[in-house]
Amino acid sequence: MRTRDLTRLESAVHDVLVVGGGIQGLTIAYECASRGLTVALVEAGDFGGGASFNHQKTAHGGLRSLSTGRIGRAREAIRERRALARIAPWLLRPLPFLMGTYRSAIRSRVALAAAFKVDGWLGRHRNDGVEPELHLPAARLVSKAATIALFHGIRRPRLTGGAQWYDYQMVESDRLTIAFAAAADRAGADLANHVEALDPLKENGRIAGMYVRDGLTGRTFAVRARLTVNAAGSRAGVLMAAFGILNACPLLKAMNLVTSKRASDIALAAPAADGRMLTLVPWRGRALVGTAQSRALVDPDDTAVRGSEVDTFIRQANAAFPALDISRADVTLVHRGVVPAQIGRDGVAELRPDPEIVDHAAQGAQGALTVIGVKYTTARGVAERAADAIGKRLGKRLSASRTAVTPLPGAAIADHEALAIEAARAARLEVPTPAIGHLIALYAEATPRVISLMAEREGLRAPLVATSDTIGAEVVHVIRSEMAMRLTDIVLRRTGLGSAGHPGRAAIERCAEIAAAELGWDPARTAAEIDALEKVYLIE
Structure with missing residues (x-):
């Protein structure tokens, strides 16, 4: 940029x-x-x-829309999910979802089989123009035994089996x-x-x-x-x-919990006590749970995280996913955002x-x-x-749109590893294989620029702290090439250093030190930037 x-x-x-x-x-x-x-x-x-920072890092295909008969909305979601797979394959991966089927009108095997049949027809072109490794299998029903084995703690009464489908996870949303x-x-x-x-x-x-x-x-x-x-x-x-x-323009607050709990490679879906569907998604090996929403309408700037809100959400999550068994101590970050709402027929606010x-x-x-x-x-x-x-x-005649098929910068599949290794060799720099893997996952074809910074300044080659993968050169790169102007920009939305939870005070201070030198911050400004970042992790 x-x-x-x-x-x-x-x-x-x-x-x-x-x-x-x-x-x-x-x-x-x-x-x-x-x-x-x-x-x-x-x-x-x-x-x-x-x-945009607050979501479950999933590109959904619209199955939920089918449950309410919104065929057009489901078709659009399938089409746009495919567009993301075409233009950003480097940043996506197929993710299986599993939910239980029950003896009920809405979640019975008959109802889900019918929904899957419609979804299969609407999504019959879902893999057209998509890289083979991103092809999504068809949705299917699975046995009760398989469901119990894969969904630990699933509610057993009236359980008849499971329903499995695939969407995309945004690995680095x-x-x-x-x-x-x-x-x-x-x-x-x-x-x-x-x-x-x-x-x-x-x-x-x-x-x-x-x-x-x-x-x-x-x-x-x-x-x-x-x-x-x-x-x-x-x-x-x-x-x-x-x-x-x-x-x-009514608004609700939506929240997702990033936790320290380990998660399997399959996402789970289950209803909360009020009937809203919650999902447990694996991300970076952790369990990410969402989405909760406030019961009352909120103001545009109401993004504070209150302990009472988190505790209520934890109770809902544990009821939906009993094996998760999370507590406040397991929550490493609360992703939250204020989102458009509407007043439903029953007078209750709901997501638009x-x-x-x-x-x-x-x-x-x-x-x-x-x-x-x-x-x-x-x-x-x-x-x-x-x-x-x-x-x-x-009054202008625009050219045809090509954004659904044109790869985004840093998001196309290529041999980024070979390019990074060649850049390191040309710079006569020894970059460990794990470090190259970390860099290309985030920066793709821009990785050689990060390696060039490492070659220029020895002090930027090492991780910020021993427990972190993020190196000093990344901080300089995102400031110079990705318009990162604040410490929160760097830590939360560019390097990923703190996007899953507090990275530790030492890592924050080292990152701030590098940013201060690059952006000309004085000690007071640096302290203010650190304080602003710390507030992101605060639960009131």
Whole structure:
């Protein structure tokens, strides 16, 4: 990615200004830029730092939609799951799921067999154009004995067997988000994180961009655009209000628990006491449990983790997965985000099922459009539809979309190991095989750049601490090449150092030391960056 340069944002009038750098905003920026529009994007925090950081690292194919008869939604999920496998095969792996079947109307073997038959027909092209190692087997029913053997602690009364299906796990989900940012940058979009949108810029009765503030310096300036796209996630309602649109945007808090408990290679699904389906997913050898949601509506900035919320979720998880037996001490990180909701027929708030694209011209806000996404998996498809609407509004004929088949930077399958070994040999540097494996898993074809930094500076060759795989050169690389501007950017969403739990104070301090030298932080700023990171792991 190019260096963060705010002059690119303020020196030209762009076709499109995207406000919000989560997965939905990034895919819109990528889609629009790749189809010929000039694009700027601002994100108040870090790319993928909100709800995009909070998910179960799974690309779902839409089986749950079939249970409610939403065929179109299931078809879209299958199509977009395949698109991710085509454009980011390096960052995905097939993951089997298992749930019990029971003598009941909804979860009986007959009901699941029927759902699997429909899913098989909808997904008959699921492996077209996908690397062979990512081909997904067909869903199937399994015996009661096999289910009991694979799903330890499964509820036995009325159990008749099991249902198994496959989806994709995003092995490094935050790297996938950064890959979309890199793709948008490669297509010519001007991106900037830590830039907050403040108020609309209005000219001749229409919205002509946004006044924004650089979160690193406090400087305020204008970004001009022919169309402003509100993809601000939890703050979409706040931005709509700034446009003069008072649409209701209810929100819920969603949470996933990263634990220190070991997990097998199969994901499990079971209902919580209230009937909502929970899943236990293996990730980096740990059990990742989700997704819980708040019962009451929340404010956009309510991302604090309260002990009472975690304890309630733990009780639900242990009821669904008795063999897990987790306690507060086993929770290493609480992934959380504020997500779109709706009020159900019974008056209870629930997760919003469908995305929405709203052109505000008819509501008196010419030059503004809002996109509300609901799933990471389908963000690219929503972005394609949004770009179509944007092109129509701007009166421009856009080129055909290619984002469903064009590999993302750092996400394509190649012999990255051989390239890394050759780079080390050329630099006359001895890089251990495990270190190369670690680097290519994260940086793929960019690994030679990390090795070059190791060759230039001996102090960057060693792990940050003896218990960590992350080396000093990674910290410098993500600052220079991936727009990591804060310690949280580096530790949580670039290197993965702390994405599964607190990496230890020594690792944090060493990472901060390297970042301070690279970014020019003084001791007070360095201490503030460390404090901000520590708060991520805090349970109130």
